[in-house]
Amino acid sequence: MSETLLEVRDLKKYFPIRKGLLRRVAGQVRAVDGVSFMVRKGETLALVGESGCGKTTVSRCILRALSTTEGEINFTIGGKTVDLAKMTRAQLRPLRRHMQMVFQDPYSSLNPRMVVGDIIGEPLLINGMSNRAERRRRVLELMELVQLPAAYINRFPHAFSGGQRQRIGIARALALNPELIVADEPVSALDVSVQAQILNLLLDLQDRLRLTILFVAHDLSVVKHVADRVAVMYVGRMVEVAETEALYSRPLHPYTEALLSAAPAPVPDAISNRIILEREIADPANPPPGCAFHPRCRYATERCKQERPEMAEVEPGRYVACLRWDELSLRGIAAMT
Amino acid sequence: MLGFLLGRRPALSQAERFAVATQLQLTWWRFKRHKVAMVSLVVVALFYLVAIGADFLATTDPHATDSRTSYIAPQPIQFFEADGSFSPHVYGLKGVRDPRTFKLIYTVDPSRHVAIDFFAPGYEYSFLGIRTSTHLFALRDPQRGDGIFILGTDQLGRDVWSRLMVATRVSLTIGLVGVSISLFLGVLLGGISALYGGLVDNVIQRTIEVIRSMPTIPLWLGLAAALPNDWSVTQIYFSITIIISLLAWTDLARVVRGKFLALREEEFVMAAELAGASTGRIIFRHMLPSFLSHIIAAVSLALPAMIISETSLSFLGLGLRPPAISWGILLQDAQSIQSLALAPWLLAAAVPVILVILAFNFLGDGLRDAADPYG
Numbered sequence: 001m002s003e004t005l006l007e008v009r010d011l012k013k014y015f016p017i018r019k020g021l022l023r024r025v026a027g028q029v030r031a032v033d034g035v036s037f038m039v040r041k042g043e044t045l046a047l048v049g050e051s052g053c054g055k056t057t058v059s060r061c062i063l064r065a066l067s068t069t070e071g072e073i074n075f076t077i078g079g080k081t082v083d084l085a086k087m088t089r090a091q092l093r094p095l096r097r098h099m100q101m102v103f104q105d106p107y108s109s110l111n112p113r114m115v116v117g118d119i120i121g122e123p124l125l126i127n128g129m130s131n132r133a134e135r136r137r138r139v140l141e142l143m144e145l146v147q148l149p150a151a152y153i154n155r156f157p158h159a160f161s162g163g164q165r166q167r168i169g170i171a172r173a174l175a176l177n178p179e180l181i182v183a184d185e186p187v188s189a190l191d192v193s194v195q196a197q198i199l200n201l202l203l204d205l206q207d208r209l210r211l212t213i214l215f216v217a218h219d220l221s222v223v224k225h226v227a228d229r230v231a232v233m234y235v236g237r238m239v240e241v242a243e244t245e246a247l248y249s250r251p252l253h254p255y256t257e258a259l260l261s262a263a264p265a266p267v268p269d270a271i272s273n274r275i276i277l278e279r280e281i282a283d284p285a286n287p288p289p290g291c292a293f294h295p296r297c298r299y300a301t302e303r304c305k306q307e308r309p310e311m312a313e314v315e316p317g318r319y320v321a322c323l324r325w326d327e328l329s330l331r332g333i334a335a336m337t
Numbered sequence: 338m339l340g341f342l343l344g345r346r347p348a349l350s351q352a353e354r355f356a357v358a359t360q361l362q363l364t365w366w367r368f369k370r371h372k373v374a375m376v377s378l379v380v381v382a383l384f385y386l387v388a389i390g391a392d393f394l395a396t397t398d399p400h401a402t403d404s405r406t407s408y409i410a411p412q413p414i415q416f417f418e419a420d421g422s423f424s425p426h427v428y429g430l431k432g433v434r435d436p437r438t439f440k441l442i443y444t445v446d447p448s449r450h451v452a453i454d455f456f457a458p459g460y461e462y463s464f465l466g467i468r469t470s471t472h473l474f475a476l477r478d479p480q481r482g483d484g485i486f487i488l489g490t491d492q493l494g495r496d497v498w499s500r501l502m503v504a505t506r507v508s509l510t511i512g513l514v515g516v517s518i519s520l521f522l523g524v525l526l527g528g529i530s531a532l533y534g535g536l537v538d539n540v541i542q543r544t545i546e547v548i549r550s551m552p553t554i555p556l557w558l559g560l561a562a563a564l565p566n567d568w569s570v571t572q573i574y575f576s577i578t579i580i581i582s583l584l585a586w587t588d589l590a591r592v593v594r595g596k597f598l599a600l601r602e603e604e605f606v607m608a609a610e611l612a613g614a615s616t617g618r619i620i621f622r623h624m625l626p627s628f629l630s631h632i633i634a635a636v637s638l639a640l641p642a643m644i645i646s647e648t649s650l651s652f653l654g655l656g657l658r659p660p661a662i663s664w665g666i667l668l669q670d671a672q673s674i675q676s677l678a679l680a681p682w683l684l685a686a687a688v689p690v691i692l693v694i695l696a697f698n699f700l701g702d703g704l705r706d707a708a709d710p711y712g
Contacts, residue, residue, distance in 0.1 A: 023539065063611055065607050065610065065611060092613075093613045094613075096611060096612060096613040097613065100611060100612070101607075101608065101611050103604045103607075103608065104604075105604055108603050108604045108605065109604035109605050109607075109608055110605055110608075111605040111609075111623055111627075112360065112627075113359070113360045113626045113627060115357070122609065122612060122614070123612035123613070126609075126612050126613050126614050126615075126618070127612070127613060152356075154357050155356040155357055156356065156357065156358065156359070156360075158356075158363075159355065159356030159357075169608075172608065172612075175612075176612075
């Protein structure tokens with residue numbers, strides 16, 4: 001694979017906790033606490049983790065829907081690399097067209113007061129395609145791309161099913177021919193029967209339009225289907241990054257192992273070896289000392305409670321943040337079908 | 338949310354109509370199902386028609402006094418002659434002074450008919466800037482003391498019906514003007530509060546809490562009492578409107594702020610932001626249309642409160658003052674036991690107050706329910 005499109009370096013995003021009448025800052029929620037990874041041009045990188053681990057926050061910071069607390073977000077476009085984290089709203093505006101988002105909830109992500117044609121056409125209008133006929137032509141082209149009948153152009157979102165709405169959302173994201181699509185759990189709000197259609201559509205579009213996708217998900221079985229590489233997050237930090245196949249067959253981090261064991265097996269009579277994680281996910285406002293995962297980790301030692309593991313490249317293209325990764329031999333999901 | 342709506346769509350054959358229906362249409366369809374609200378809408382519309390054509394509906398100059406017609410009881414209009422032919426008229430009245438109480442007692446004189454003409458000339462008034470003297474109905478050639486007293490007269494011999502018509506205009510427009518001012522203040526301050534947040538938000542919200550915790554009546558009294566005595570009726574009218582709306586904007590400001598904050602978190606707003614939309618476009622294209630319906634509902638619920646405020650202030654003698662005519666001022670005449678005992682018809686002004694307040698409340702309820710097709 002080729003050059004890097006996006007490089008996130010030591011990204012941090014803290015949300016202040018305010019209390020009292022004067023809304024004094026009483027603490028910080030470390031939603032994202034030092035995350036680094038990169039996305040290569042044309043690949044699909046999946047960002048997985050439990051609810052509340054900060055994966056959505058990461059994706060929103062990358063698109064600068066949220067401001068960042070610290071860190072760099074280097075985006076390479078047209079041979080030039082810019083740090084999105086340091087840009088103002090006005091500076092970001094011309095760059096927006098290169099990166100777009102597909103949202104999780106297809107119900108709240110479409111303005112109920114606009115017809116499909118206006119929803120898909122809005123990015124075009126904002127970015128200077130003021131000719132109505134030209135815009136309409138492009139909208140119809142996009143609708144065909146996501147397999148929506150052209151007759152629906154004057155319909156309001158309330159007339160569509162979840163899957164169709166998600167297609168509208170995808171068409172809107174594609175309107176400006178972006179390089180990068182950030183898909184924030186694009187299928188988790190859909191029926192299982194529709195999920196596959198939307199996933200296949202995304203993969204198909206990725207092939208045809210040579211898109212780079214950052215795919216945020218909590219469902220490993222979905223990820224296996226779409227991702228080239230997987231990045232696993234736990235309580236605001238990255239714990240493991242690897243090629244999908246390597247990660248699934250041979251996880252190096254105990255948390256990844258637990259996640260994999262929870263994924264439904266494709267073989268009906270497979271023996272369930274599910275690892276049940278004890279206790280709650282750590283509170284990002286008050287993370288435990290040492291490795292944030294140690295209170296739930298089966299392999300934790302005294303050292304894990306004190307020393308925080310840093311992410312390291314342990315094999316070419318494999319990163320893991322665990323003090324004991326080389327001592328453990330963890331169970332993955334065997335051969336991929 | 339959506340399933341509920343789809344489940345209740347008119348018919349499958351209308352699916353296409355439904356699919357391309359705007360929010361306004363969806364709201365209207367839902368509103369139409371609310372029968373009480375529909376009736377209320379008609380009632381409110383009729384009241385505003387009366388407000389527009391107040392002088393046209395009045396029979397005599399509402400300011401004209403005549404000591405000879407003091408406290409005349411309501412007199413019915415006779416529509417037919419004895420032989421059954423249609424000829425609207427009223428009977429003449431004969432006043433006899435009671436030798437013990439010196440009170441004028443009116444007896445109907447059925448032998449004397451005073452004919453009524455429709456679209457006949459009466460006192461001169463200005464309708465939408467045009468000077469005219471045409472009224473819906475008037476007496477053909479009245480003698481002194483004759484009149485159409487549908488709702489009787491007050492102590493000064495002024496026709497209650499005519500005064501009620503003009504009072505309707507004053508009381509209903511004071512509500513409209515007042516709501517417009519508080520709407521402006523509410524949207525502006527609520528919007529600023531939500532948009533800027535932080536210290537600005539804090540200051541505005543705490544101010545609202547302080548205003549809301551003040552007992553309104555004494556505050557109105559204080560402010561209204563501060564108005565100079567020698568101000569003209571128009572000046573007093575506008576000052577009272579401003580005083581009422583200065584206290585009433587807080588509700589609207591909260592609605593606007595709440596909706597603003599809720600919508601800012603909506604993903605479609607973020608989508609517009611990510612597409613590079615300007616703040617102005619996000620507010621006016623995406624956020625404002627989404628809470629416009631809520632504002633309309635809030636306004637229709639704020640209007641009756643305004644009307645009640647004006648009526649109570651004027652009733653207490655601290656709002657509008659005579660010679661202005663409003664519902665509160667008409668009710669002021671019915672304040673004493675004496676006048677109530679002698680002339681219970683002076684209470685007539687309470688009926689439209691009750692009617693219009695009820696109608697506005699039902700209308701507001703219906704609008705609020707219909708406003709959010711996804712709620």
